[in-house]
Amino acid sequence: MMYQLLQKRRSYRKFTEQAVEQEKIDQLLHNALMSPSGKSINPWEFIVVTDKQTQVQLAGCKPFGSAFVAEAPLSIVIIADTTKSDVWVEDCSIVAFNLQLTAEDLGLGSCWSQVRQRQSPTEGVSAEAYIKELLQIPAQYAVECIISIGYKGMERKPFNEDKLQFEKIHHHQF
Secondary structure, three states: OHHHHHHHOOEOOOEOOOOOOHHHHHHHHHHHHOOOOHHHOOOEEEEEEOOHHHHHHHHOOOOOOOHHHHHOOEEEEEEEEOOOOOOHHHHHHHHHHHHHHHHHHOOOEEEEEEOOOOEOOOOOOEHHHHHHHHHOOOOOEEEEEEEEEEOEOOOOOOOOHHHOOHHHOOOOOO
């Protein structure tokens, strides 16, 4: 079953206009909260966005790689309290992928939009600073990414196993 889920999970940048039901949003967040983190500190927090105008504003956080956010019926902004953990980046990455796997399992599509270490369209302003101002995020929090979720507005083929790079696997030494 996990194999099939991993094979089917692809990045979807086109969504239908159908809203994601509250029960599915609750399941996504429940599973996100079950994510592992270093020393079980759980530095991550989530900002759930379903408002269309806010989605459009979020999509403007960077010049490339976030336009699809405007069309998603649901986005979850993953942030972390950086005062709690020095491995918040890894913890947020784990929770982000758990959200994507859960979305696929619920019959939804998803796509990750990287925020950390990206620039906004405004010179000298980071994508993170843009989002922190937009969503009124306190200073000690960092923004890792946006996971946009919705009903798939396109079909994608499962992962092509012919592209697996077995040469990247090393045993005992490089």
